[in-house]
Amino acid sequence: MEVRLRRAELRKVDLELKLANSFEKVELARRALEEARAIHEMYKVEFEDAQKEFEEQQELVYEELERREEEAKALQMASMQAAAIKRADECRQRADAAFKRGDIGEAEQLYSHAIAELEVSGITLVDPSHLWLRINRATALFALGHVRESLSECELVLKVDSNHIRALSRAAKCCLNLEELERAERYIEFISLSPAADSADLKDALSQKSTLIRAFVERDKVAGNEAFRDDDFHTAARLYSSALDSLDSMYLSDVAKVKVGLLSNRVAALMMLGNPLQAAEDCCAALKIDKAHLKAQVRLARCLLQLGQFDEARQEASDILSNGVSTAEQQVDAQQVIDDVDRTQELVNDSAEQLWQIEDNGDESVDAHSVLRVLDEAKVFAPHSTMIKTFRAEGLRFIGEIAAAAILVKDAPIQDVRGLCVRARIAFELANVSDCLDSLKPLIPALDLYAGRDASHCVTFEEVLTPDEVLKQIPNPASLLQILEQVCQINELKERGKEAFGDANYDKAISLYTEALGLCKNSDTLQALFLSNICACEQATERYVDALASAGAACALAPKYAKAHARLAAIYTELDMVSDAQQTYEALLIMGLSEDERVKVESYLMTITGRVNAETPVNWRKLLGVGPKPSKDVLKKKYRQLALNHHPDKASRGCASATLAKARVVVSSKLFNLISEAYNILNNDNAVIKWENARVRAQYKSSRPCNESPTYARAPFGDSNEFYSRY
Known part of the structure; x- marks a missing residue:
């Protein structure tokens, strides 16, 4: 048992030694691998650097090849362009010679060939000498009648040099020929403002502007005549005015006749538009330029008749009849004006007398409707007569058309005594107290004279008529005096009542208004x-x-x-x-x-x-x-x-x-x-x-409280005590 144990221990020691040996070998292998990897990375970096250096060198080689190729092409192009410039110059010289000989067609072809030589060779025409080729070709094209192509050449030059005086001048001439007047005006204006223009250029621009103005005038005149024939009188008057404005923009010594004709034409348009006052002013302007222009004088007489200036119209027509150089047609027209004046005055005077009888005597035998019909006939001859407007307003008042009558006399001039009387009576009936007082104010001296009061404090009416002369023109001065006295009292009570109302003294205001009511x-x-x-x-x-x-x-x-x-x-x-x-x-x-x-x-x-x-x-x-x-x-x-x-x-x-x-x-x-x-x-x-x-x-x-006073409970037209402006 011990032997076995001993052997096991020896075996264990042997295995530990082998394991330790294996660890050493593994560590050596790991280190060798790391070294190999480091060497690999080093070689990889060296390879990349070498590859990059190769590519850079290759790029330099390619660039050098391209540069040499470009230089070769440039030398070839320069040689070709030099040859083209030489050929173009030869063409130019031949073209100049042809132009001098009067062979304009050959000159244009040679100029065109010279331009083509330069453009085909890649030369951009920006050099002044090259631009002159285009200018010369434009001149030749214009002489040949190819105006649109000539203008295109000029515009190509102006794209390069917008202040090129010759190109601007030629372009303006082309536009004038093509009747593109606005463009021509712009080119001429550029010449006038260009610092490069010399005195000769400015003189030429002035001449072109004169031509331009004449073209503007002729264009507007022709268009105005067309509009007049088409019964478009507004457009005709506008075009005639535009032509006259063009004439006035520059002094032209030989356009007096044209201006007189335009003024006469505008007179005809204005008369058709029912504007005889401005038409009469144009007639006077025409006669100031040409006193012998009898056509304008005939139209002036007709304008004066329409304005109700009968004596002046008769005088103008009589002058035409006594003029030994007037034509038969002008004599007939002048006599017709005199006949119309006589007829109109007869109608107006009869109507005035009948209306006077109605106002002064209350004559019920006179029919106001028939008087108005007579005045309508007179209005055909003198539609803008202040006198006829006054009498029509008077007649309308008698038949109860107060609002229409008020419109007719709302602008009655202060010199029109009868008109002021009618306006005052109408204003009183319409409760317009302030307007009534304004109308009566110029008549107060005459009414004071009628009432037996001293009128010496105001001797004349508008420095023309005395109070006695004014009184003779007032129908029924007694009623007008009564109106004046009533209006003065009413106005005083009204103002006092308004003041009392403003002070919240309502009982006093009611008392004053009630007193005024009685008047x-x-x-x-x-x-x-x-x-x-x-x-x-x-x-x-x-x-x-x-x-x-x-x-x-x-x-x-x-x-x-x-x-x-x-x-x-x-x-x-x-x-x-x-x-x-x-x-x-x-x-x-x-x-x-x-x-x-x-x-x-x-x-x-x-x-x-x-x-x-x-x-x-x-x-x-x-x-x-x-x-x-x-x-x-x-x-x-x-x-x-x-x-x-x-x-x-x-x-x-x-x-x-x-x-x-x-x-x-x-x-x-x-x-x-x-x-x-x-x-x-x-x-x-x-x-x-x-x-x-x-x-x-x-x-x-x-959704409104029933005891709440609504915000709209008061009168909708402002303060409750203010009079409306139209009343």
């Missing part, structure tokens, strides 16, 4: 105006029934008075009388509103329509002017007071005019029914409960 019994519109202002005061003091009465009477007196309807709609809205408010806003939309006013009314109408759909009931408490929970006694007292004031049998008492009394009666019937309905509902507890429930339901539907 307006001859003008329904003025009564409507002051009723509307009284309504504003009553609305401000929450006297809604009184405000409804005033606004309703104003609308009845003046159905087309937008301010009164706006006031009425605002009160209806504030009282939740939504159906009435809707109808009133719809009526406003068909009246003459401005664009801003229309937008506002449409917005209010949209809002009120939503409340109509929500079935909003009337605010009866606000209508009667009582609190949220009035006692029976308070309710009865308020009812009796309002019913007494607005009973139909008493509504007409104390009215300033019969028309106002009638309007009050019509409005009071509706108001009396409203007051009674309000009292019946508020005096019945069950009815009050149903009414309040209905308001809550409407509030829910419209």
Whole structure:
């Protein structure tokens, strides 16, 4: 057993020795492998460096080969280009010689061949001598009539040198020949601004500009004539004006005749466009240049007739008739002008006399409609006569077409006495107090003279007429004096009422407006105006029934008075009388509103329509002017007071005019029914409960508190006491 143990130990030692020997061999092998790997990496790096060096050397060889090849090609190209330049120069010399001989075709071919020689050899034509080849070819092409090709050659030069004077000059000449006038103008402008241009170049550019202007004038003149023949008179007038502007841009000594012809042509176009004033100015300008231009003088006479300057028109036509050099056609035209002047003056004078009789005497035998028909006949001859406009406005006023009459005399000149009278009367009827005063102001000395007051403080009317001469031109001065006195009083009361309103002194404002109302019994519109202002005061003091009465009477007196309807709609809205408010806003939309006013009314109408759909009931408490929970006694007292004031049998008492009394009666019937309905509902507890429930339901539907004052409850046209500018 021990022997075996001993052997095992020896065996173990032997194995350990063998294992240790194996570890040494493995370590030696590992080291040898690492050394081999290091040597491999070293050789690999050396190989890569060698390969890179080889590639670099190879690249250098290739570059050197390419360089030598390029040098060879460059030498070959230089030799070829030198030969091409020599051949091109020979062609140029031969072309110059041919051009001098007058053989333009051969010269153009040689110049073209020279250019082709250079381009085929790869030479870019940027050298000045090469550019001159193109300029010379362009000159030859232009002489041969190939203008478009000539222009192309010039443009190629300008791409290289945009300031090349000869190229610019030749291009401008080509564009003039091709009637491309705007391009020609640009090239000529470049020459004028170029620092390289000498005096000869500038002189040539000036000559070309003169030619250009003549071309512009001729082009616009021909186009204007074509437009005139096509009845496009706006375009014709514009083209004639363009031609005249071109003539005025540069002094040309030999264009007076052309300018006179253009002015005469523009006169014809302007007369067809209904602009005799400017046409007359053109006639005068033409006659200033050529006093013997009888065609312009005939047209001047016709323009003066259209403007209503009858004496001047007759004088011009008479001068033509007495001129020994006028043609038979011009004599006929001049005589026709005189005949038209006589006929027009006869019609106007007869109409003026008849209208005077209507105004001064109230002559009912004179038919204003027939007078207007006569004036329409006169208007055919003198459509722009201020006198005819004045008489037509007077006639329209007599037949009740006040708005149309106001348009005719809105710009009546201060020298037109009759026009100022008509304008003042119309403004008074339209309740335009300020315009009425402005129209009467120049007539005050004459009216003072008529009233027996001292008029020496203003001796003349516009430094032309004395007050006595002005008075002779005023029909029915008594009524005009009455209007002046009324308007002065009305204007003073209006301003004082406006001031009181601004100070929140509403009772005083109502008193002043009521006093003014009493002075307006001859003008329904003025009564409507002051009723509307009284309504504003009553609305401000929450006297809604009184405000409804005033606004309703104003609308009845003046159905087309937008301010009164706006006031009425605002009160209806504030009282939740939504159906009435809707109808009133719809009526406003068909009246003459401005664009801003229309937008506002449409917005209010949209809002009120939503409340109509929500079935909003009337605010009866606000209508009667009582609190949220009035006692029976308070309710009865308020009812009796309002019913007494607005009973139909008493509504007409104390009215300033019969028309106002009638309007009050019509409005009071509706108001009396409203007051009674309000009292019946508020005096019945069950009815009050149903009414309040209905308001809550409407509030829910419209999403607006029923006791809230809406932001649109006031009149839509600004401050409640301001007069509209158009009234």
